[in-house]
Amino acid sequence: MPMLDIHDIHTYYGNIHALKGVSLTVEEGEIVTLIGSNGAGKTTTLRSICGLQKPRRGSILLHGEDLVAYKPHQIVEKGVAMVPEGRGIFARLTVAENLDLGAYIRRDRRGIQEDLEHVYGIFPRLKERTRQVAGTLSGGEQQMLATGRALMAQPRLLLMDEPSMGLAPLLVDAIFDVIQTINRKGTTILLVEQNALMALSIAHRGYVIQTGEIVLKDTAANLKNNETVRKAYLGIE
Amino acid sequence: MPIQKEPARRVKPYQIIQAVTGIGCAGYLLYRLYTVLIGSPTYGTETWARFMIAGLILGSVYALIAIGYTLVYGILRMINFAHGDIMMIGAFGGYFTLEAAKSIPAGGSNFSDAYPFAAVLAAFLAGVAIAALSGYFLEKIAYRPLRGAPRLVPLISAIGASIFLENAAQLLFGAQRRDYANPAVLTRGEGWTLVINGAKVILPYTGALTVILSLLLMVALYMLVMRTRLGRAMRAVSENKQVAALMGIDVDGVISQTFIISGALAGAAGVMWGLHLGLVYHFVGFIPGIKAFTAAVLGGIGSVPGAMLGGLFLGLVESLGPAVLGISFQLKDVIAFGILVLVLIFRPTGIVGEALTEEKV
Numbered sequence: 001m002p003m004l005d006i007h008d009i010h011t012y013y014g015n016i017h018a019l020k021g022v023s024l025t026v027e028e029g030e031i032v033t034l035i036g037s038n039g040a041g042k043t044t045t046l047r048s049i050c051g052l053q054k055p056r057r058g059s060i061l062l063h064g065e066d067l068v069a070y071k072p073h074q075i076v077e078k079g080v081a082m083v084p085e086g087r088g089i090f091a092r093l094t095v096a097e098n099l100d101l102g103a104y105i106r107r108d109r110r111g112i113q114e115d116l117e118h119v120y121g122i123f124p125r126l127k128e129r130t131r132q133v134a135g136t137l138s139g140g141e142q143q144m145l146a147t148g149r150a151l152m153a154q155p156r157l158l159l160m161d162e163p164s165m166g167l168a169p170l171l172v173d174a175i176f177d178v179i180q181t182i183n184r185k186g187t188t189i190l191l192v193e194q195n196a197l198m199a200l201s202i203a204h205r206g207y208v209i210q211t212g213e214i215v216l217k218d219t220a221a222n223l224k225n226n227e228t229v230r231k232a233y234l235g236i237e
Numbered sequence: 238m239p240i241q242k243e244p245a246r247r248v249k250p251y252q253i254i255q256a257v258t259g260i261g262c263a264g265y266l267l268y269r270l271y272t273v274l275i276g277s278p279t280y281g282t283e284t285w286a287r288f289m290i291a292g293l294i295l296g297s298v299y300a301l302i303a304i305g306y307t308l309v310y311g312i313l314r315m316i317n318f319a320h321g322d323i324m325m326i327g328a329f330g331g332y333f334t335l336e337a338a339k340s341i342p343a344g345g346s347n348f349s350d351a352y353p354f355a356a357v358l359a360a361f362l363a364g365v366a367i368a369a370l371s372g373y374f375l376e377k378i379a380y381r382p383l384r385g386a387p388r389l390v391p392l393i394s395a396i397g398a399s400i401f402l403e404n405a406a407q408l409l410f411g412a413q414r415r416d417y418a419n420p421a422v423l424t425r426g427e428g429w430t431l432v433i434n435g436a437k438v439i440l441p442y443t444g445a446l447t448v449i450l451s452l453l454l455m456v457a458l459y460m461l462v463m464r465t466r467l468g469r470a471m472r473a474v475s476e477n478k479q480v481a482a483l484m485g486i487d488v489d490g491v492i493s494q495t496f497i498i499s500g501a502l503a504g505a506a507g508v509m510w511g512l513h514l515g516l517v518y519h520f521v522g523f524i525p526g527i528k529a530f531t532a533a534v535l536g537g538i539g540s541v542p543g544a545m546l547g548g549l550f551l552g553l554v555e556s557l558g559p560a561v562l563g564i565s566f567q568l569k570d571v572i573a574f575g576i577l578v579l580v581l582i583f584r585p586t587g588i589v590g591e592a593l594t595e596e597k598v
């Protein structure tokens with residue numbers, strides 16, 4: 001049984017039919033990437049999974065249990081964390097408070113403290129700025145904070161919406177390294193990316209979404225060599 | 238290529254009006270201060286001390302109520318216009334508890350006079366509990382179904398809820414003004430006597446209780462918001478509800494708890510009001526409610542320290558203002574609302590807070 005099994009979901013914004021029957025699966029331990037152009041429905045897919053935008057039809061099974069009936073905070077308790085598009089850090093709270101909120105659902109003080117050290121180990125820049133108000137961090141530092149905060153929840157499934165957006169190339173590499181590292185430590189990842197080449201180079205499998213529908217699915221290696229993908233998403237002729 | 242000239246700064250008409258009004262008000266205030274303090278002093282130090290004491294007491298009650306406005310605004314971006322009526326409910330809760338305590342015989346007299354500490358504590362607990370409960374249901378019934386509606390809608394619902402609560406109280410308790418039955422040791426008007434400038438100035442027991450208790454409650458509230466898990470969740474929800482939910486925060490639960498806390502503080506304020514000023518009736522929350530709203534805007538709506546400062550400041554201004562301006566004491570409400578208007582014109586962000594605007598929804 002796959003860890004996440006999305007079957008034929010239809011999600012709307014009012015009358016706008018944003019997802020028209022999306023199905024995808026993520027196996028335990030995988031990095032799966034969802035690529036597609038602007039407005040294709042990538043963010044909407046992630047919002048449907050974590051309960052912020054409920055699908056009107058279809059099912060989203062996590063370990064066989066349908067998530068559609070649950071509220072977002074209950075879905076977090078089931079082990080799903082998200083790094084939202086545009087980072088979504090709490091600008092008026094400090095770096096430390098943001099990270100604490102990442103661990104909001106946890107009660108194991110010792111484990112939280114260890115994970116905090118772990119996150120500071122990955123992003124030493126955050127450690128230097130624990131008391132700083134998050135709104136004054138640079139864009140890259142905010143991305144580190146958003147990623148670190150999601151890790152604090154100890155998710156089994158991590159949804160990441162364009163973690164490389166607006167970052168300098170060096171930082172993009174660093175973030176992708178982190179994604180691989182946490183994946184190797186056992187976190188399953190569903191990664192949405194504009195930077196399709198990078199995403200495909202670290203993912204196991206990938207899906208291509210176009211105007212609310214999955215048009216292609218394959219292993220990452222095959223997608224990288226796929227004619228259509230190369231033209232449309234990798235910008236390679 | 239000609240060097241581009243910097244465009245001339247255009248002064249907008251309203252800025253001229255602002256400046257003229259501002260300078261006018263400030264100038265007049267200085268002139269009045271000079272007159273009453275130095276030019277031809279109307280009052281002695283002892284009278285000013287009396288004004289200050291009254292202002293501090295009133296101000297600390299305003300501050301407690303104002304916190305409720307600010308917490309709810311911070312989290313839902315709406316003005317809970319029924320908040321004053323929650324205070325009224327709290328005042329009644331304390332009233333009936335003290336009435337009951339007076340009617341129970343104990344220690345040769347009655348429970349209230351024999352065990353004043355227990356009686357007052359019970360009055361506060363009852364007032365706080367019933368007001369907190371009312372706040373909880375107010376949100377659940379009048380505001381929650383309208384979540385996501387345009388901002389005017391919950392505002393109208395709030396005014397409706399306020400009218401409902403006032404009428405319900407009138408129906409239940411009648412329209413007459415009732416005298417708060419203070420325990421004998423807390424008799425209104427009695428207090429420590431200070432001698433200032435050769436004259437006696439009373440520092441009322443009920444007033445001291447009010448100031449001390451509200452300061453304690455404010456410190457506790459501030460610690461709760463800044464130091465606890467719930468406080469952190471409240472601040473997160475206030476900033477971004479969706480991301481807060483992604484942290485695993487039960488957003489609806491936090492909103493409920495915010496109304497419970499706001500209601501509890503208003504309930505405590507209601508009992509203080511009753512103990513110190515003495516009269517309760519169905520409309521008793523209206524004026525303090527509007528005053529506290531003014532205080533919250535003055536301090537900067539959404540800001541907790543702002544509400545505290547705004548409340549104390551408004552209380553002082555109200556009791557010192559008529560004397561400074563040399564106008565009738567019955568015009569103190571005019572001063573309070575005049576300040577509201579001036580703040581909204583000159584500094585809608587208040588002393589420390591964020592603007593009362595449309596953007597941050």
Ligand SMILES: Nc1ncnc2c1ncn2[C@@H]1O[C@H](COP(=O)(O)OP(=O)(O)OP(=O)(O)O)[C@@H](O)[C@H]1O
Pocket residue numbers: 013016018036037038039040041042043044045085
């Ligand atoms: N809040 C909203 N209200 C109305 N329509 C929306 C809303 N959010 C998204 N949409 C629409 O739903 C469709 C899918 O949007 P979505 O945000 O999922 O795209 P995306 O693939 O994440 O794009 P991008 O790469 O630009 O982030 C788009 O047509 C978009 O206009």
Ligand SMILES: [Mg+2]
Pocket residue numbers: 042043044085161
């Ligand atoms: Mg998107």
